[in-house]
Amino acid sequence: MRYEESELRAIIGNFIIEGELAKIILYGDGLINQTYFVETAGESSPDYILQNKNTNIFKDIPGMMNNIQRVTAHLKAKVKQAGGDPEREAMTVIESKSGEPFYKDEQGNFWTLYLFISDTQTYESADTPEDAYAGGKGIGKFQRMLADMEGELTDILPGFHNMRYRFQQWDAVLAKDPVGRKKELSAEINWIESRRAEMMDFWKLVESGEIPIRVTHNDTKINNILFDQKGEVLCVIDLDTVLSSTVLNDFGDAIRSYTNTGLEDDPDLSKVGMDMRIFEGFTKGYLSEARAFLTESEKHYLAFSAKFITYEQVLRFLMDYIDGDNYYRVNSEDHNLVRTRAQYQLLLSIEAQMDAMNAIVKESCSTI
Ligand code: ATP
Ligand code: MG
Ligand code: MG
Incomplete structure (x- = not known):
């Protein structure tokens, strides 16, 4: 299912984000979830990654997100201990306005929001x-x-x-x-x-x-x-x-x-x-x-x-x-x-x- 920008804006309205929403574009080459890049206006606020979770494959999104919160909290503590940047060296889950690590829309679709980690490189395959x-x-x-x-x-x-x-x-x-x-x-x-x-x-x-x-x-x-x-x-x-x-x-x-x-x-x-x-x-x-x-x-x-x-x-x-x-x-x-x-x-x-x-x-x- 493809979403209109207006629908996506309404979904993001259910999360607490910093800054003013500028644009939302389909992003990356993930095969499982639908992933969007969420850009905010100006340099001072972070950008975000919005995902429409694949509920055909994952039957328990609340369980999944609870796992992810536990894992990322542990990773962040480790990164801090080592003097690193916990917002770049571990994923950050953004909670919905009702305090959950996801937003469930009226159709029963699950949405998640993470801080976007900028200035990175990725490899598509490991050939060497x-x-x-x-x-x-x-x-x-x-x-x-x-x-x-x-x-x-x-x-x-x-x-x-x-x-x-x-x-x-x-x-x-x-x-x-x-x-x-x-x-x-x-x-x-x-x-x-x-x-x-x-x-x-x-x-x-x-x-x-x-x-x-x-x-x-x-x-x-x-x-x-x-x-x-x-x-x-x-x-x-x-x-x-x-x-x-x-x-x-x-x-x-x-x-x-x-x-x-x-x-x-x-x-x-x-x-x-x-x-x-x-x-x-x-x-x-x-x-x-x-x-x-x-x-x-x-x-x-x-x-x-x-x-x-x-x-x-x-x-x-x-x-x-x-x-x-x-x-x-x-x-x-x-x-x-x-x-x-x-x-x-x-x-x-x-x-x-x-x-x-x-x-x-x-x-x-x-x-x-
Ligand atoms: P897969 O097919 O690997 O299961 P997926 O559909 O689960 O993919 P993700 O891998 O979670 O999707 O995200 C898709 C792409 O979006 C990633 O490969 C990465 O390039 C980018 N991405 C996801 N999360 C972040 C983030 N927090 N910061 C920066 N880029 C991200
Ligand atoms: Mg992936
Ligand atoms: Mg995946």
Whole structure:
């Protein structure tokens, strides 16, 4: 839904802002929410970011915003302690006139307002080891600053990266086989089943607390990090998916997406694989921050987490294919199968390089 400027002005009227509203324009390249840049007149008042939240994906916006307020309050305290600027190095949620961290309009749409962080640089993708290092450092720093935050966040995406839950879904879909696709897929199903025990063994360590529950970001794309003009990490943004889980999910998912030399749905499997130079860059950047707080267990499973998250993605694509394509948007009948095969190729590439990955983790943990 597109909004007229007059409608947007009326929405902003429900928040307490400084200065006089000048203009509101669609902004950025986010795929999930509709984002607007809100400019105020003159230099003395700040600008803002207005978002129309995607309620198809996020069912509990009050829970989400409560999480974001807790996380940003903790980050701001840390930034202050370190002598930094809490309004540039952490997101600032602007409350509505009724004192809530969002405004709900008459149609039931949720709107949020943040301070706009100016004079920053962003990268669209991490194509070099140096960019990957910067991305890894951003995520590592974010996690480090939140490593001592107490209490769990509201679980706004139930089941997310939860392997026990995934296997329950998997078993149910296989038992049902609603569109009769299972019979053609014995090799692919075996890709999942032959690694099931290994994946559950890891997940049990998360369930038992051997691998701790911490604050995780869950959307570690490099365009969710703002860098300052010198190229230093300034602020991690897009906190919609902050959750309590293992920080290894953030690491593993970043490796899955940053290092793939092909596309997530590449029909040409010869293009797909994990680029070790990008792995090394990201891992060194990440551990330059994260080695200060990670436990021995977390360090031990760091490289494995890339395998875990990539495996989960293979499972989810294949499960959706068997289920008749209900979750991921498809542009052909076998799109989810093409995705399954491409992610599996990436999984094989990660498995083949696991020793080298572990060696890089070890080396980066001990560098002073
Ligand atoms: P995604 O597809 O990554 O989930 P999204 O729809 O959730 O995106 P955001 O990433 O939150 O949207 O915001 C979109 C863009 O707006 C960001 O990539 C960034 O460029 C810009 N942006 C968001 N918040 C701020 C902020 N507080 N200060 C400056 N720029 C911001
Ligand atoms: Mg984003
Ligand atoms: Mg987002």
